[in-house]
Amino acid sequence: MTLAAAAATAAHATATTAADPQGxxxxxxxxxxxxxxxxxxxxxxxxxxxxxxxxxxxxxxxxxxxxxxxxxxxxxxxxxxxxxxxxxxxxxxxxxxxxxxxxxxxxxxxxxxxxxxxxxxxxxxxxxxxxxxxxxxxxxxxxxxxxxxxxxxxTEVTGASLFQHWVLPFEALSVLLLAALVGAIVLSRKAKTEAGADAEAERAAATAPGAPRSGATRRETEGTR
Amino acid sequence: MHLAYPAVLSALLFCTGLYGVLARRNAILVLMSVELMLNAVNLNLVAFDVWLSRAAEETLHSGQALALFTIAIAAAEIGIGLAIVLAVYRNRGTSDIDKLRDTAEGHEPDGPESDVSGSGASAPRTATEKAEATA
Incomplete structure (x- = not known):
């Protein structure tokens, strides 16, 4: 099979050697x-x-x-x-x-x-x-x-093909990007309010005497953010 | 240009990314390896589109359009992925994917570090984690 492929390659090369010499x-x-x-x-x-x-x-x-x-x-x-x-x-x-x-x-x-x-x-x-x-x-x-x-x-060729043949996927993709943007913001914001509530709870716990201090390291990491 | 050059480079890059996904432990390094794999696919798409735009009559430049779509989806993926990694880090204090074994079957906590939010932790920490999980 390899020999046949090589022979075909050689034949192809000899057939097209005048047009496009490649090796x-x-x-x-x-x-x-x-x-x-x-x-x-x-x-x-x-x-x-x-x-x-x-x-x-x-x-x-x-x-x-x-x-x-x-x-x-x-x-x-x-x-x-x-x-x-x-x-x-x-x-x-x-x-x-x-x-x-x-x-x-x-x-x-x-x-x-x-x-x-x-x-x-x-x-x-x-x-x-x-x-x-x-x-x-x-x-x-x-x-x-x-x-x-x-x-x-x-840019001309890409833009023409993108806006002639691929308009619908393009618009769908823009909606997907918007959804991803909103999703990332929601994930971060929810975590941020959660962190704020957690910090408040920790502060309330810290003011109470004899409160457990187990979350100190986590508050420390969140304080830098 | 011989078509084997971009195809072989793309295959090797893909396998490099595959190794990174399987072998890395930090979640952000895994995301970097996923980016490498997506880029290998992009190289394949562009190379075959350039080949077919000369060899075939009507190709709609589908390879380059799909490469652009892949780039956009990769940007969305990295944003969402980093948000998830940050949320996990905030809840667990680690971005080590080997330690996130809560859904593993038949897993016993084999150390104090391996199971932060499990039943083996101390009571106030467990209460805090539950409050965070339900918030």
Whole structure:
């Protein structure tokens, strides 16, 4: 089967060699750039999931997401690239950093960042990676992306397709974003009023003589918020 | 460009995120790994859309539209997820997902730290937790 596929590849290559000469062993400049940026992205992602310093994980996530934005640019999808920079690098990582600070993540190295089933997780991930890479390479070994000509993902093209063919999902998605916004506010506000009531109860309990002081640490954590 | 490059990179990124989701203990690190997995899917969507926009006649640019939708849903997901993590941290004092074992079956409290709101805690703390849970 592999021989047949190779023969088909050779036939296809000889048939189209005048039109588009492409080969495995002569990568173009775009491919080399994609490969280098991809290595940086993958390395940053691996450091993100393996580092023991939680804030460093968030900062390496910035590198990984920025690298992905560069990959989108290399694939001529400009609009997605800038949306990626704006939303992921601009807001999601900042939100994650806020979350790390609000949950009082340790600044230095934390010894228990990984759980006990790390090796099982590594086995699952390596198995999945091997299977996926094998299937993907076997499936798309004779497929090339034509990157010449007009960019496939410029703002004009993306906007036209988005507002001609995808208007209804777009509006539904805006409703979903609104719901998520309201939900996040409701979750935080309810917790805040709860914290206020809890602090009042604690204060009342503290003024009473001989009151139990068991919630002191929690009041301390909530006082900083 | 060979299509295998973005496809392989996307598969490897997805598996990196999978490892992070399975192996991390802090809930926010798990959310970061989920973001990595979503980004791997986005890369696949964009690459196949760029390929199909040249290879096929009419594709509606569905890959890039879906990538934009995925980015928006990921932003909503990270907002809600962080709100939930903060609520859990406020109630439990920890964001360690290995310690949230209240719904586990056949679980005995094996230490004073592992079961904060359970029956093994002291009476005033239990009362406070119940008040918080019902508020």
């Amino acid at each position: 495995f062993l002569s990568p173009t400049g775009v491919e080399i750039a994609f490969l280098l940026v991809g290595l940086v992205t993958l390395g940053a992602a691996v450091v993100t999931v393996t580092t023991r310093q939680l804030v460093h994980a968030a900062l390496w996530l910035v590198v990984a997401l920025g690298g992905l934005a560069v990959e989108y640019l290399l694939l001529t999808a400009e609009f997605i690239a800038w949306v990626q920079v704006l939303i992921y690098v601009g807001s999601v990582v900042v939100l994650l950093l806020f979350g790390l600070m609000l949950t009082r993540a340790p600044i230095g190295r934390s010894p228990d960042a990984d759980s006990g089933n790390r090796w099982v997780a590594l086995g699952v991930a390596v198995t999945a990676a091997a299977a996926l890479v094998w299937v993907v390479v076997d499936a798309f070994r004779t497929t090339w992306i034509d990157l010449d000509g007009a960019p496939a993902g410029s």
